[in-house]
Amino acid sequence: MTLRPGSPFGESVPRAGGIARVTGALRYAADLKLEGMLHVKLVHLPVGHARINGIDATAALEVPGVRHVLTAAGLPSPVPRFGPAFHDRPVLAAGEVKYYGEPVAAVAAETEDAAAEAAARIAVDYEEVDGAYTLDDALARDAPLVQGPELRPDDPLARTNVLREWRYGWGDVEGADADVVVEDTYEFPMVSHFAIEPFAVVAAVQDGMLTLWSPIQHPFVLQRVIAEVTGLPMSQVRIVVPDLGGAFGGKGYPKYEPLMAYLALQTGRPVRLVLSLDESFQASRRAACRVYIRTGVDAEGLLRFQDVEADFQIGAYADIGDRVVSKASYTATGPYRTPNVRIRARSVLSHTLPSTAFRGFGVPQLAWALESQLDEAARQVGLDALEIRLRNLALKDEEFIPGDRRADGRWEQALQRAAHEVDWGKPVPEGRGRGLAMGLKSSATVSVTNAIVRLHYDGSVSVLVGTTDMGQGSRTVLGQVAAHELAVPVDAVRVVLGDTSVVPFDTSTSASRSSVFSGNAIRLACEDLCAQLRSLAAELYGVAEEEVALEDGRVRFPGHEVTYEALLREYFGSSRGELLGVGRSRARYLPGHPLGGAPSFWEVVAVACEAEVDETTGEITIHKLVTVSDVGKAINPKHVEMQDEGATVMGLGHTLMEHLILDERGLILNLGALDYRVPTAKDLPKDLRTYTVENGDGPGPFGAKGAGESGILAVSPAVAAAIREAAGVEIRDLPLTPERVWRALRERDGAAGPLEQAARV
């Protein structure tokens, strides 16, 4: 590929919107204030599962300043339900609270204080009932059912808590012979997205449109859902997305927006809800997962078969949880060529807060199991972790999942680079160990992105596209794509996002798809625009279109050059006007495909780690951690580095410290920043590096693939492998807290002394 001189493509252009973020000027959703706005507080109960007998709002309505109390009784009957796939989530709890934190009422008042006081005065008559709070609870024969069987009358699973069961496979697992067979069960806990920006929604009826300001990743999903629950046409529902203060999947799908839509419609006033951090913790999480996996290899370490059974603990409502299960489990065998495979994955409902998308979309849970087990198989056949992976890793263009997209990168380069960076194969410093792991994630399947590029009369450019900027930097990267294609400086381009009344449709900001899908749509829109510029120049100056070149914001042809501005001025004259380019990027629905469509690219990472364990405290010190991601081509290398490092740090969180802890009644014991620990600046590896492999073999602009999720996929198995080598302990349950490591150390030494017994209490 060749770039014209001065192209911003592949340059680390500073973040668009960076200045507004360092000056405090950027208005996030919680910073918005509308004239006449009411403040909303939610009412929830200190229970995991309860029947609601009645709600008395009398005392709440007596609080000065209270304007409205909404309960299920104030909603259409039956209470409207919504969800991206299953329409199972009520706007407000109707007769039953199915998880700790599910709102049963909402209060709107003139001040936050009045709303809070009134919310505390709502009297709810309820009766706590047995719930299914763990996978074992939910899968028990006599488990309380989370969903009424009447919701899926034709489903043989209707009388169980299994929402869906997914089966994939190829070859013949039973018939496959292997020299070594290993089997184990691995656990991955519920973790919280914990974006620093809590959830916030503002809703108002404005100019004949129901408008919602929400930090939602997928504004067009929200628009559809609001139209569905209110009965309004989509043209009268406007979603505005202020740039998000982090999302990581947690802000993908509607949560409280339908409730806020009803409050705006019923009060006739703008309404604002800002969740506390504790409440935000009760709004989204990653699915916990238990993976049983059995792997057979031959004497050379070549994979013969894998048999995977994964149970994902999704929550009380499906949200996008079942798609997480189906999509992640489809790639449960990772980037390897495994000739015989059987995968069974279940999405298991429970009386817990609904899980949703979370960076990595289910893959970290499965990679934890797969990669850890691969190491065990390697040990048993006498290979090291690098060698067994190199022997089994799919090579470029190899079909590793039958009938699907072939390996689209030279993944061995990532693996070898990661190994090299931690001196793999050289002696390990005393007391330390090394680990290596890989991760593979399917990117977006069926989806659409439209883009409109407007070349204004003065030569400046507006790019309109439906994705959102949640910190990943789409605004910057997409501006670079347009600037490159139109041969103008990046400063001439403004990228407009996040307003469904202005920008064209985009399926979702998910699956690392924006650089590829929005990038391609913008590229096509720019090509459209460039063709118009050429044809216009040809018409005005009587030259052949093929003689016209576009460079440096100018139209050039032999003997003449003119700026875009001058060209448009000449063409439109006093009427003025603009040129409009339109583009669309689409991945098709494929009815026969298990995921409904083939992945547009594979997101692949290799991770290497060197770590040690404090034998007395169980604390882990990571001396070096390296990730190498195959990104095809980095449109903005710095942004890729920021994303990769951030994803890696987030992976360290669920590896070392993060887990939501539930009590036996389904209450979360560690809501909020004090009790739920995430990595701080002091928790980083002593040496943390991210690298990329860039062979230009992706489907995006100049061979880009999506980026930003790979870093999180395989941190856990790499760290655990290093710990195993350093201390001789194997832990199959995350996170690797000092306590858990310490227990494993004691067990290794065969000691169950008084301290150990005391600690078991």
Place this chain on the structure above:
Amino acid sequence: MGTSLHELSVTVNGQLRTLRVPPHHTLLRMLRDDLDLTGTKECCTEGECGACTVLLDGTAVDSCLVLAVEADGAELTTIEALADDEPLDPLQAAFVERGAVQCGFCIPGMIMTAKSLLADNPQPSRADVVEAVAGNLCRCGGYTFIVEAVLAAAEAER
């Protein structure tokens, strides 16, 4: 409600302000709601995340842990006191240039923490910076870049 309001005078970003606030309102709420200084962010409201960091008489504090009435007579500095556009304060500029800003929600608090550090210790070591910002959570995980940015700003002001 009938909560009585307390009158207080504070100097906010160099400007003397007189306000009447309920006794239970935090400094954070006063800044965001009464003065519309929304650059200071609200997250955990329990002094763990650092998003609401401001300078109270020159010292970095979590404004969610200080009652508004406690700030009576004090001098407050928020992110809005720094540059509001280019040319930026060296810390602000370094944060943008070094890739320390992703979603940006933690950044005002980070910068105010760093501001306080550099005022006390103009040439901090890397360890000093890490220690100083360890009370500010960045879920985008941009700590390496943030630490680099603070060191670069210190260097720029040398």
